[in-house]
Amino acid sequence: MSENNASEDKEFAAEFYDISYSGRKDIDFFVNYSLGAKGKTLELGCGTGRVLIPTAMEGCEITGLEISPLMLRRCQEKVEQQPEQIRKLITLIQGNMTEFNIGEKFPLVTTPFRSFQHLISTEEQKACLHCINEHLEPGGLLILDLFNPFLPRLYDTKYEIEEELTPESELPDGRRLRCTTRTLAFHRDGQYNEVEIIYCLSYPDGRTEKRVHSFPLRYFFRYEVEHLLNLSGFRIKELFGDFECSRFCSDSPEMIFVAEKR
Numbered sequence: 001m002s003e004n005n006a007s008e009d010k011e012f013a014a015e016f017y018d019i020s021y022s023g024r025k026d027i028d029f030f031v032n033y034s035l036g037a038k039g040k041t042l043e044l045g046c047g048t049g050r051v052l053i054p055t056a057m058e059g060c061e062i063t064g065l066e067i068s069p070l071m072l073r074r075c076q077e078k079v080e081q082q083p084e085q086i087r088k089l090i091t092l093i094q095g096n097m098t099e100f101n102i103g104e105k106f107p108l109v110t111t112p113f114r115s116f117q118h119l120i121s122t123e124e125q126k127a128c129l130h131c132i133n134e135h136l137e138p139g140g141l142l143i144l145d146l147f148n149p150f151l152p153r154l155y156d157t158k159y160e161i162e163e164e165l166t167p168e169s170e171l172p173d174g175r176r177l178r179c180t181t182r183t184l185a186f187h188r189d190g191q192y193n194e195v196e197i198i199y200c201l202s203y204p205d206g207r208t209e210k211r212v213h214s215f216p217l218r219y220f221f222r223y224e225v226e227h228l229l230n231l232s233g234f235r236i237k238e239l240f241g242d243f244e245c246s247r248f249c250s251d252s253p254e255m256i257f258v259a260e261k262r
């Protein structure tokens with residue numbers, strides 16, 4: 001794939017991100033933590049504002065940090081459509097969660113929808129946790145949202161075959177979009193999978209278009225994260241297995257750590 005295509009594909013990902021993940025049921029969880037935080041939330045990897053904007057709509061101040069200019073531009077466009085009293089609660093910053101200095105302390109830092117899993121190396125993860133710790137008020141909370149690895153997905157070649165991510169639906173302009181996903185490569189030595197999201201578009205005139213966004217996604221195991229957090233100055237307060245705050249167990253879909261700055 002040429003560099004040109006790769007960046008177009010990221011543009012595609014930014015354009016269709018919200019529709020692809022509209023079924024995700026995590027927004028209330030994060031909004032409730034922001035409501036309880038009594039101060040500004042910092043969201044790392046805020047993407048298109050899927051969680052950030054509903055948080056501001058509930059009256060919470062929130063700063064979003066995002067590395068991708070395309071995702072951030074999409075987020076900015078959506079923020080601009082909001083009324084003034086919501087817009088003024090939102091600050092957007094382009095930056096890398098492994099090396100940021102916002103010059104402010106927050107009572108709550110969040111990483112919704114696994115943005116921390118984009119950090120592949122332990123060095124990046126430790127650098128990120130160090131930055132988070134520096135930006136938290138004493139006793140401030142970090143919510144680290146990760147998936148609970150389903151072991152066959154880490155080696156079984158059946159996941160190399162495309163499976164549906166989002167059923168076909170009609171877009172406001174008459175085009176139809178369907179998303180599929182597959183694992184391109186397993187890297188058990190580096191503890192990450194190379195993942196593809198495939199966007200299949202059908203136009204009203206019968207044309208079709210297919211674009212692929214691929215990226216590496218790190219997976220974490222429970223006690224690895226416990227060590228990482230403890231070594232990075234955090235005390236684990238909760239470990240949830242889903243966004244209904246169920247206790248983490250073997251079959252939990254999620255692995256959500258709530259950790260306090262020590």
Ligand SMILES: C[S@@+](CC[C@H](N)C(=O)[O-])C[C@H]1O[C@@H](n2cnc3c(N)ncnc32)[C@H](O)[C@@H]1O
Nearest residue numbers: 045046047050066067068096097112113115118
């Ligand atoms: C799966 S999306 C989650 C977006 C948003 N938090 C949500 O819940 O919809 C992960 C986001 O993290 C961003 N990201 C990845 N690595 C990053 C980094 N090093 N620093 C900041 N953002 C990063 C990606 O560009 C992407 O927008």
